Amino acid sequence: MQHYFTNNTLSLNETFLMSNDIAHHFISVLRSNNGDKFEIVDSNHRLFIAEVIDKDVSKAKVIEIKNKSVELPVDVTIICGLPKKDKSELIVQKATELGVDHIIFLQTAWSIAQWKNNKVSKKINRLSNIVRSAAEQSHRNKIPDVKYLDSINDLLKESYDHKLIAYEESAKNGEKADLINSLNNTKPADSIAAFFGPEGGISPDEVSRLKENGYKTCGLGPRILRTETAPLYFLSSISMWFDLLK
Amino acid sequence: MQHYFTNNTLSLNETFLMSNDIAHHFISVLRSNNGDKFEIVDSNHRLFIAEVIDKDVSKAKVIEIKNKSVELPVDVTIICGLPKKDKSELIVQKATELGVDHIIFLQTAWSIAQWKNNKVSKKINRLSNIVRSAAEQSHRNKIPDVKYLDSINDLLKESYDHKLIAYEESAKNGEKADLINSLNNTKPADSIAAFFGPEGGISPDEVSRLKENGYKTCGLGPRILRTETAPLYFLSSISMWFDLLK
Structure with a gap:
């Protein structure tokens, strides 16, 4: 699954506008459609799964919180x-x-x-x-x-x-x-x-x-x-x- | 010190002709002179120090055996x-x-x-x-x-x-x-x-x-x-x- 970062904080069920970079890559380059999912990490380093809900306006929704970190403990x-x-x-x-x-x-x-x-x-x-x-x-x-x-x-x-x-x-x-x-x-x-x-x-x-x-x-x-x-x-x-x- | 490999075996005090590659690099490129030293590993993976004794004919002599290996034990x-x-x-x-x-x-x-x-x-x-x-x-x-x-x-x-x-x-x-x-x-x-x-x-x-x-x-x-x-x-x-x- 594609993995992106945002400078904002996110929470479950929140809808948000994908940044230009993410929208360009996920929608224009990879030709994703409504319903397609991606991983997104917020400014607190928390990992979420989001889904495109309206690709024409780059709108997505957080559908899952993943309690997963791959960071080193130091x-x-x-x-x-x-x-x-x-x-x-x-x-x-x-x-x-x-x-x-x-x-x-x-x-x-x-x-x-x-x-x-x-x-x-x-x-x-x-x-x-x-x-x-x-x-x-x-x-x-x-x-x-x-x-x-x-x-x-x-x-x-x-x-x-x-x-x-x-x-x-x-x-x-x-x-x-x-x-x-x-x-x-x-x-x-x-x-x-x-x-x-x-x-x-x-x-x-x-x-x-x-x-x-x-x-x-x-x-x-x-x-x-x-x-x-x-x-x-x-x-x-x-x-x-x-x-x-x- | 420069480090080279030879396909031959070497022994202490042996004189030998440097291969074309080694002579080209050590004498022509690095402009080394008689008396200049280099490391050379023989076909048995043993490390020696050699010294140029006649650079005009690419002749060198083994002057020291080093009992040193940097190889992994596996x-x-x-x-x-x-x-x-x-x-x-x-x-x-x-x-x-x-x-x-x-x-x-x-x-x-x-x-x-x-x-x-x-x-x-x-x-x-x-x-x-x-x-x-x-x-x-x-x-x-x-x-x-x-x-x-x-x-x-x-x-x-x-x-x-x-x-x-x-x-x-x-x-x-x-x-x-x-x-x-x-x-x-x-x-x-x-x-x-x-x-x-x-x-x-x-x-x-x-x-x-x-x-x-x-x-x-x-x-x-x-x-x-x-x-x-x-x-x-x-x-x-x-x-x-x-x-x-x-």
């Missing part, structure tokens, strides 16, 4: 040093499927890519659209947010219960337990953030500053992962831990 | 219903980084993509080159193999100790434990294979045939993953289980 942020080319698009799409809540792209010392000031809002818009589509396709109860920070100082103003740095040197040294230890200490509703360096890596100065501010290094297995693969490994591990093991 | 196969567009390229690159041993692309009933007979060897060549580069970049001790099978009958001739089907319906029904149960039963050196449907999904007939032949369905968390994301989740989970938890 609030997960990935912080990515600016990656090259269109890797940011791959990261946001896959991270959304894998359950991320917040995605931050950060200008770091060794980022080869740079986002010019006058391009940032356009890029964030584009990435947010990819995130919305991915959230619809993976039937999420919420749409992750994407933002850009241009310095580590701004990142350090953000507060998280658990803070990690995916660190290649940890993996090279055969470190195994730090990710597991952090997950062991993470309770439902806690927030957890993980930092991933760009292709050029994380500078020693950045690692020091992050560590001074409570970030802990951890390895993600012994193989060297590309900058866009590491967050997907991390998110898959979080899902395995909380969705399958717990 | 032999992992992913079987992917033919995906659309260039998703096969993304799958083989990321799966190699994440530690896969064997990748099979399978023509299934509901595959939207089709590989024409006269294109198969070209496609497999292209994918194998991507795999080799990814294996070099992630410093693997082996290069995964890639093959194409045009029917499920051929797949059923392959033998594995543990056989899984990543099944969306399992995830939708809130099934949580089947992947973990399978991993719990998997001992080092066992082989494990997982089947992932293409965009069109797995036909009920295929699920039945696979189940009759010992495949078990399992969910990969509650969110619906795209065909190219599911194997990456599976491989990350295998790595978390065997590289970090065990």
Whole structure:
């Protein structure tokens, strides 16, 4: 069943006008008719089933409340040093499927890519659209947010219960337990953030500053992962831990 | 340090001629000189450090044996219903980084993509080159193999100790434990294979045939993953289980 999001709250038996985007996709593109059903998530992340009741005026009605959430029990942020080319698009799409809540792209010392000031809002818009589509396709109860920070100082103003740095040197040294230890200490509703360096890596100065501010290094297995693969490994591990093991 | 593979066996203090590919990349592209070092894995998956001793004739010498393996302790196969567009390229690159041993692309009933007979060897060549580069970049001790099978009958001739089907319906029904149960039963050196449907999904007939032949369905968390994301989740989970938890 198609899955959409609305910025409004919904309740059972309520009739509502489908947004232009939803009406365009469900009625014009998919050629749906009166009586056809779709999933819709309201601004409180609640999932409903709705039915088209008058397609000519894009009118629909909520016919069922679903008490179902596919969200992770923890609030997960990935912080990515600016990656090259269109890797940011791959990261946001896959991270959304894998359950991320917040995605931050950060200008770091060794980022080869740079986002010019006058391009940032356009890029964030584009990435947010990819995130919305991915959230619809993976039937999420919420749409992750994407933002850009241009310095580590701004990142350090953000507060998280658990803070990690995916660190290649940890993996090279055969470190195994730090990710597991952090997950062991993470309770439902806690927030957890993980930092991933760009292709050029994380500078020693950045690692020091992050560590001074409570970030802990951890390895993600012994193989060297590309900058866009590491967050997907991390998110898959979080899902395995909380969705399958717990 | 650069990381390469050779089809020969190597031993300490042996001098050898670098293959054309390695010489081209290390000497011509990277402009390395005599005395510059690189990692090289021989046909027995052993890792050595070698040093260029005469770059004009591409001669190198093995100067150190590294007793290091980044391979998973289990032999992992992913079987992917033919995906659309260039998703096969993304799958083989990321799966190699994440530690896969064997990748099979399978023509299934509901595959939207089709590989024409006269294109198969070209496609497999292209994918194998991507795999080799990814294996070099992630410093693997082996290069995964890639093959194409045009029917499920051929797949059923392959033998594995543990056989899984990543099944969306399992995830939708809130099934949580089947992947973990399978991993719990998997001992080092066992082989494990997982089947992932293409965009069109797995036909009920295929699920039945696979189940009759010992495949078990399992969910990969509650969110619906795209065909190219599911194997990456599976491989990350295998790595978390065997590289970090065990």
